[in-house]
Amino acid sequence: xxxxxxxxxxxxxxxxxxxxxxxxxxxxxxxxxxxxxxxxxxxxxxxxxxxxxxxxxxxxxxxxxxxxxxxxxxxxxxxxxxxxxxxxxxxxxxxxxxxxxxxxxxxxxxxxxxxxxxxxxxxxxxxxxxxxxxxxxxxxxxxxxxxxxxxxxxxxxxxxxxxxxxxxxxxxxxxxxxxxxxxxxxxxxxxxxxxxxxxxxxxxxxxxxxxxxxxxxxxxxxxxxxxxxxxxxxxxxxxxxxxxxxxxxxxxxxxxxxxxxxxxxxxxxxxxxxxxxxxxxxxxxxxxxxxxxxxxxxxxxxxxxxxxxxxxxxxxxxxxxxxxxxxxxxxxxxxxxxxxxxxxxxxxxxxxxxxxxxxxxxxxxxxxxxxxxxxxxxxxxxxxxxxxxxxxxxxxxxxxxxxxxxxxxxxxxxxxxxxxxxxxxxxxxxxxxxxxxxxxxxxxxxxxxxxxxxxxxxxxxxxxxxxxxxxxxxxxxxxxxxxxxxxxxxxxxxxxxxxxxxxxxxxxxxxxxxxxxxxxxxxxxxxxxxxxxxxxxxxxxxxxxxxxxxxxxxxxxxxxxxxxxxxxxxxxxxxxxxxxxxxxxxxxxxxxxxxxxxxxxxxxxxxxxxxxxxxxxxxxxxxx
Amino acid sequence: xxxxxxxxxxxxxxxxxxxxxxxxxxxxxxxxxxxxxxxxxxxxxxxxxxxxxxxxxxxxxxxxxxxxxxxxxxxxxxxxxxxxxxxxxxxxxxxxxxxxxxxxxxxxxxxxxxxxxxxxxxxxxxxxxxxxxxxxxxxxxxxxxxxxxxxxxxxxxxxxxxxxxxxxxxxxxxxxxxxxxxxxxxxxxxxxxxxxxxxxxxxxxxxxxxxxxxxxxxxxxxxxxxxxxxxxxxxxxxxxxxxxxxxxxxxxxxxxxxxxxxxxxxxxxxxxxxxxxxxxxxxxxxxxxxxxxxxxxxxxxxxxxxxxxxxxxxxxxxxxxxxxxxxxxxxxxxxxxxxxxxxxxxxxxxxxxxxxxxxxxx
Numbered sequence: 001x002x003x004x005x006x007x008x009x010x011x012x013x014x015x016x017x018x019x020x021x022x023x024x025x026x027x028x029x030x031x032x033x034x035x036x037x038x039x040x041x042x043x044x045x046x047x048x049x050x051x052x053x054x055x056x057x058x059x060x061x062x063x064x065x066x067x068x069x070x071x072x073x074x075x076x077x078x079x080x081x082x083x084x085x086x087x088x089x090x091x092x093x094x095x096x097x098x099x100x101x102x103x104x105x106x107x108x109x110x111x112x113x114x115x116x117x118x119x120x121x122x123x124x125x126x127x128x129x130x131x132x133x134x135x136x137x138x139x140x141x142x143x144x145x146x147x148x149x150x151x152x153x154x155x156x157x158x159x160x161x162x163x164x165x166x167x168x169x170x171x172x173x174x175x176x177x178x179x180x181x182x183x184x185x186x187x188x189x190x191x192x193x194x195x196x197x198x199x200x201x202x203x204x205x206x207x208x209x210x211x212x213x214x215x216x217x218x219x220x221x222x223x224x225x226x227x228x229x230x231x232x233x234x235x236x237x238x239x240x241x242x243x244x245x246x247x248x249x250x251x252x253x254x255x256x257x258x259x260x261x262x263x264x265x266x267x268x269x270x271x272x273x274x275x276x277x278x279x280x281x282x283x284x285x286x287x288x289x290x291x292x293x294x295x296x297x298x299x300x301x302x303x304x305x306x307x308x309x310x311x312x313x314x315x316x317x318x319x320x321x322x323x324x325x326x327x328x329x330x331x332x333x334x335x336x337x338x339x340x341x342x343x344x345x346x347x348x349x350x351x352x353x354x355x356x357x358x359x360x361x362x363x364x365x366x367x368x369x370x371x372x373x374x375x376x377x378x379x380x381x382x383x384x385x386x387x388x389x390x391x392x393x394x395x396x397x398x399x400x401x402x403x404x405x406x407x408x409x410x411x412x413x414x415x416x417x418x419x420x421x422x423x424x425x426x427x428x429x430x431x432x433x434x435x436x437x438x439x440x441x442x443x444x445x446x447x448x449x450x451x452x453x454x455x456x457x458x459x460x461x462x463x464x465x466x467x468x469x470x471x472x473x474x475x476x477x478x479x480x481x482x483x484x485x486x487x488x489x490x491x492x493x494x495x496x497x498x499x500x501x502x503x504x505x506x507x508x509x510x511x512x513x514x515x516x517x518x519x520x521x522x523x524x525x526x527x528x529x530x531x532x533x534x535x536x537x538x539x540x541x542x543x544x545x546x547x548x549x550x551x552x553x554x555x556x557x558x559x560x561x562x563x564x565x566x567x568x569x570x571x572x573x574x575x576x577x578x579x580x581x582x583x584x585x586x587x588x589x590x591x592x593x594x595x596x597x598x599x600x601x602x603x604x605x606x607x608x609x610x611x612x613x614x615x616x617x618x619x620x621x622x623x624x
Numbered sequence: 625x626x627x628x629x630x631x632x633x634x635x636x637x638x639x640x641x642x643x644x645x646x647x648x649x650x651x652x653x654x655x656x657x658x659x660x661x662x663x664x665x666x667x668x669x670x671x672x673x674x675x676x677x678x679x680x681x682x683x684x685x686x687x688x689x690x691x692x693x694x695x696x697x698x699x700x701x702x703x704x705x706x707x708x709x710x711x712x713x714x715x716x717x718x719x720x721x722x723x724x725x726x727x728x729x730x731x732x733x734x735x736x737x738x739x740x741x742x743x744x745x746x747x748x749x750x751x752x753x754x755x756x757x758x759x760x761x762x763x764x765x766x767x768x769x770x771x772x773x774x775x776x777x778x779x780x781x782x783x784x785x786x787x788x789x790x791x792x793x794x795x796x797x798x799x800x801x802x803x804x805x806x807x808x809x810x811x812x813x814x815x816x817x818x819x820x821x822x823x824x825x826x827x828x829x830x831x832x833x834x835x836x837x838x839x840x841x842x843x844x845x846x847x848x849x850x851x852x853x854x855x856x857x858x859x860x861x862x863x864x865x866x867x868x869x870x871x872x873x874x875x876x877x878x879x880x881x882x883x884x885x886x887x888x889x890x891x892x893x894x895x896x897x898x899x900x901x902x903x904x905x906x907x908x909x910x911x912x913x914x915x916x917x918x919x920x921x922x923x924x925x926x927x928x929x930x931x932x933x934x935x936x937x938x939x940x941x942x943x944x945x946x947x948x949x950x951x952x953x954x955x956x957x958x959x960x961x962x963x964x965x966x967x968x969x970x971x972x973x974x975x976x977x978x979x980x981x982x983x984x985x986x
Contacts (some may be wrong), residue, residue: 183864185877270802354881544876545887552886555919563846563908566926567839574734574835578942 014130024118024288026067028335029060030084033139041201041294044169046336048138049129052266056199057141060085064122064147068561070115070243072107079173080106080517083115084130084377085143085257087242087453089422091194092503093117094373094473096509097421100131102476102492103373105514106131123242124146124216124260125584126169135488136222140165144216145242151329152238152247156214156264159189164279164297165199166221168194173508176486182354189483190288195281195297203299204309205277212266214238214452215342217438219255224281225456226318227318230274230301237326238293241452243424244329250321252280256417256452258480261323276312284414285481301533326450334449335426335466338405342396344491346479354440357488358479360386364488365478365539366392368525373474376497377504379523383497390525390537393492398469400496406477407467409437410457415483417456420467424451431465435550438462454480459521472496472503482618488540632899635793635806635813640902642814646679648726648779650818651837652677652772652948654825657731657831672774680777689786697830712862716855718782725775727929730841731936734770822912840907842929843893847909850922857883857917869892876914883915 025074036050048513051057062068074081084098096117097103106114109460125143128135168175168190175190192224197203207213215235219226229252237248240273248255253261281295298339300309316475325371357364368375368390376383406425408418426449431438442462457463478490494500506521523529524538548556653674660670676913791803857958861880862869874892881887891912893905904910909922938946 160786182881183866185865350876352881354876489948515664544881547888548886552914555885555914559919560923562923564924565844566846566929568840569930569933570730570734570839571835573937574838576832576937 003447005513015429016142021595022578024065024067025063026069027062028438029058029070031070031072032075033081035077035133037337038138039169040196040199043194043294046169049081049134050138051141055138056163057139057406059141060143061125062119062145064119064145064149066116066119068117068286070120071112072115073112073583074107074109076373077109080108080131080133081129081134081139082107082113082131083139083422084119085115085127085422086144086419087123087260088126089115089120089471090117090473091120091422091471094422094475094500095504095506097473097475098475099421101367101371101620102130102474104371104510105517105519107513110514111224111509111513113513114507115518117505121145122150122241122446123239123244124218124262125242126163126218126220126258126260128220133176133482136166136168136482137172140220140222143187146593150214151244152214152264155238156212158211158405159214159216159465160205161216161218162299162576163196163198163220164255164561165196165219166224166281167194168222169193172482179483180355180487185350185354185356186287187348187350187356187483187487189223189481190283190292191211191286191288191293192222192281193292194294195224195226195276195279197279197297197299201297202300202309204274205299205306206299206606207267207303209267209271210269211302212264214262215265216260216262217253218260218482219257221257224285224295225254225256225259225417226279226281227320228255228277228279229315230265230277231312232268233265233301237261237263237267237321237596238449239263240323240326241424243451244498245326245450248321248326248331250510252315252320254317254318254320254323254456255483256456256480257417259418259452261458266424267301267303272307275301275302276310277301278312280318282415285347323450323452323455324427327448328451328585329445331448332426332451334428334445335445335468338466339399339402340398341405341407343407343409344477345409345411345437346416350488350544350586352544355487355541357540358484359395360450360489360491363392363394363491365394365490365492366390366488366538368393368519369527369536369538370464370523371527372494372525373500373504374506374514374521375524376474376494377501377506379497379524379531381498383501385532386494386535387557388524388531389492389494390534392539394490394527395492395494396498397494400469400472400499402491403466404469405464407438407462407464408457409462410460413459413460415456416479416481416489418453418465418477419454419480420465420477421453422471423467423472424438424453424494425455425465425467426451427455427463428466429462430455431458431461431463433458433461438464469493469495472500502570523623630802630805630809632806633804635810635897636902638807638810639793640906641783642811642816643903644844644906645776645780645783646814646818647821647840649677649681649776650735650822651825651841652775654822654833654837656772657826658690667951676770676772677776680773680775681780684777684780685784688781688788690786692788712855712859715782715786716852716859718778718786718856719848719857720852722778722782722843723852723925725771725778726841726848729771729775730838730845731932733841734838767831799802837857843908844906846922846929847905847907849925850909850918851905851911852922854911854915854918857915879913880915883917885914885916885919888965 031048031051034053034608035047035053036053038048038050038055039045048055049057060068070083072081072083080100082100084100085096092096093116095103096115098115099107104113122145125145126141127143128140129602144159144161146159170190170464173253178184185498194201195352205378207599216239217228223333227486233249235253237245237250237253239260247264247559250263253263255261267605274488276565277299279297279299283289283293283295286293296312297314302309347359348356349359351364360378372389372393372395375389379385379388384399385399386395389397410416419555428445428449429438429443445464449466455463455465472495475495476490477493478485481489511521520527524531525539526534528534528536547551656670656673656677658672660666681899696721789806821837825837828836857880861883864880865877869878874889874895878892878895879887889912891901891910894908901910901912911918921951935946
């Protein structure tokens with residue numbers, strides 16, 4: 001696969017240096033992915049995607065430096081699948097990142113596929129299907145990397161993993177066709193039916209008194225951000241998205257889809273009461289407010305099973321902690337001025353099929369015919385030319401170790417959690433709502449910016465993130481509202497493609513997944529070996545016609561002609577002289593009007609036989 | 625400042641709906657005047673029929689005020705707008721009905737230019753006889769007897785309710801005090817147009833007036849027919865998207881792309897009162913968003929009308945309908961969609977003589 005040998009680092013050297021960094025062990029998982037039934041909100045029994053006949057699916061746990069090997073068997077029967085390990089750098093393992101048609105082909109039903117990578121970082125992550133909007137059907141779970149060097153390890157006694165999520169009663173395979181159709185012209189995202197904590201409701205979290213817990217909270221939902229608060233307890237934020245932060249006290253946090261937050265929670269001395277904690281879906285994201293919407297879900301810090309479980313108090317307003325105020329624990333400084341700046345304008349607009357699409361800079365992501373990574377690996381020196389990745393994957397090619405600044409202007413009146421694969425970016429600026437486009441003149445950047453992998457932009461606001469392109473690979477940047485992934489709010493970053501070619505060899509089982517579906521593992525986005533020829537690439541639907549098309553003009557002309565002709569015929573009839581009325585039976589004309597008008601008195605009364613009729617008819621026509 | 629007391633969209637709505645109504649009413653009145661009014665004509669029938677027109681207008685206006693008042697009241701009290709849910713179905717049904725009636729009456733009016741006397745007599749006769757409940761001629765007879773009532777009645781019912789609901793919709797975004805003035809001005813302006821039409825119509829040479837007014841009526845009817853289909857389709861579209869397409873203004877989503885023949889994101893006859901486009905729509909059936917149904921409907925309407933008139937002319941000349949054999953003894957009345965033209969010579973002779981007797985007796 002490697003096309004040249006002048007690169008500075010061999011893959012083997014990189015891998016061995018990583019492995020050497022810790023007392024590595026191998027963590028093996030055999031995942032049999034298949035349908036099972038579940039009813040987490042007690043309102044509707046549904047088939048969900050489970051692993052090894054289990055749902056919720058297992059938490060993946062490992063330590064920093066471990067080798068994780070996951071043997072996935074797709075037993076879904078009717079759907080392809082895949083796994084993405086959200087937030088992991090995957091340095092040197094780009095092909096294990098998981099998004100379909102970006103770093104691999106879908107895994108077809110009946111086949112197996114191995115994910116095999118080294119853990120390079122500690123923290124709270126999660127894993128989920130990154131294949132055609134599938135994970136809300138259940139294939140989503142926390143991924144926890146324990147850290148022997150956790151800077152807060154002396155501050156807590158135990159770890160707890162909590163997930164929050166939203167829940168649909170319909171399958172994504174049923175919802176997506178409606179969502180992306182002409183009868184949903186506003187692109188209204190289907191509204192979840194319920195919120196869940198640890199994929200269930202009324203979750204009773206057993207706690208010991210006078211104990212400090214390191215709580216890892218993950219939003220594994222598809223759409224809804226969640227406000228989360230614990231009654232009677234304050235929390236100290238110590239980690240977001242796998243990045244340790246300086247301790248920050250909070251009453252309430254907001255977790256968008258895909259975000260994580262870890263905090264220290266110290267329990268009370270007494271055990272005489274239990275305390276509610278609530279996750280409340282951000283209903284401002286929703287297009288409507290159905291009456292049966294269960295937007296709150298409650299759990300309880302359970303000190304004593306017999307102490308009763310009080311209903312949570314109502315809150316007057318949501319006052320959530322602003323994550324932009326966090327300071328990373330390592331106090332990493334602001335990256336230097338960027339080598340490249342990318343501006344992405346977010347908008348929603350309709351195409352000629354009537355459906356509503358999501359846009360970065362007038363491009364709505366459309367899957368390529370060859371996974372983008374495979375294009376990068378097979379393009380040789382052309383891999384640095386963005387063109388080979390296709391127009392509609394929205395590709396940006398970065399050189400190794402460039403500092404990249406991404407300015408995002410949200411031209412849409414909705415919140416969006418933007419996620420970058422393979423990196424923690426520095427979140428260096430975020431505007432308030434309605435701030436419009438980013439103004440570099442007035443913006444001030446912090447010295448030690450918060451880092452994370454998923455950041456929320458405000459409605460009609462803007463934000464700026466910065467990262468170093470030090471991780472060769474193909475990494476997508478997208479909104480983590482799964483509906484917007486479906487409708488195309490995604491861009492592709494191709495980082496140091498020539499170095500990447502040296503690092504990665506596609507395993508046979510990954511190739512086999514493509515082969516089974518007739519997908520090429522080489523070639524450009526159009527599947528062509530002529531890398532600059534994109535003539536057969538996948539393209540989105542045609543744009544809506546701006547006005548009259550040929551069809552419309554023809555229709556309008558026809559209608560005008562019909563109208564004019566019709567009016568002429570009416571006039572012809574109206575002016576045609578009834579006095580010329582003739583009839584074979586020989587009746588006398590009785591119309592006094594005709595006589596009065598007197599126009600044709602000389603010819604009509606004689607119409608007594610068929611021969612005359614012809615003449616009369618002719619003269620009538622002539623008058624029209 | 626002016627916007628505070630004069631909501632322009634309200635003016636256009638009222639003006640346009642008024643025009644649609646007064647066209648019908650003034651043409652009917654002018655026609656009646658031309659046909660029946662005069663020293664040696666049928667004063668009695670003229671008065672009766674004129675009364676029908678005004679009665680139809682008045683009762684229609686009254687009912688639409690009551691209905692629309694009720695609808696708006698229900699909207700404010702119940703919070704849900706049942707009219708809006710079914711609005712397009714009502715609109716479509718009204719438009720279809722109005723289109724058919726105008727088409728039939730239009731043909732009938734035009735024929736008067738040719739057989740004025742006969743029609744005058746026929747109308748007089750129809751007026752004086754009681755409504756028959758006999759099977760076949762029943763509807764026709766009823767229609768003849770009360771045509772002058774039904775047409776303005778239906779028209780004003782449709783336009784009036786539409787106007788009031790539109791105004792209610794528009795005035796959500798307008799201060800209440802900006803509504804009355806444009807309503808009054810719109811009504812007055814519309815009535816002036818109607819009066820001019822009536823005056824012009826009543827003094828023009830009869831045949832010319834009839835031809836011109838009938839042409840105008842058919843243009844309106846063709847537009848109505850096309851709009852009826854459009855309304856039904858829009859109702860279906862609202863159902864499909866589970867909301868109000870009008871919330872999309874004139875942009876994407878305000879129409880069903882799969883049925884669209886043309887769409888321009890402007891020039892809507894409905895959006896925000898419609899402005900001049902609304903009047904264009906009322907007179908000629910303009911829409912900024914044409915569908916296959918509405919375009920085909922418009923063209924088919926004209927083809928049917930054209931064929932109908934050709935057939936009527938054919939029959940006038942040949943004495944029988946096209947594609948039918950000339951009957952030896954044509955004694956059976958025939959019916960056709962264009963209606964009212966099945967006057968066979970024998971009937972005609974009879975009718976004429978009967979009426980002559982009636983005239984003598986009166």
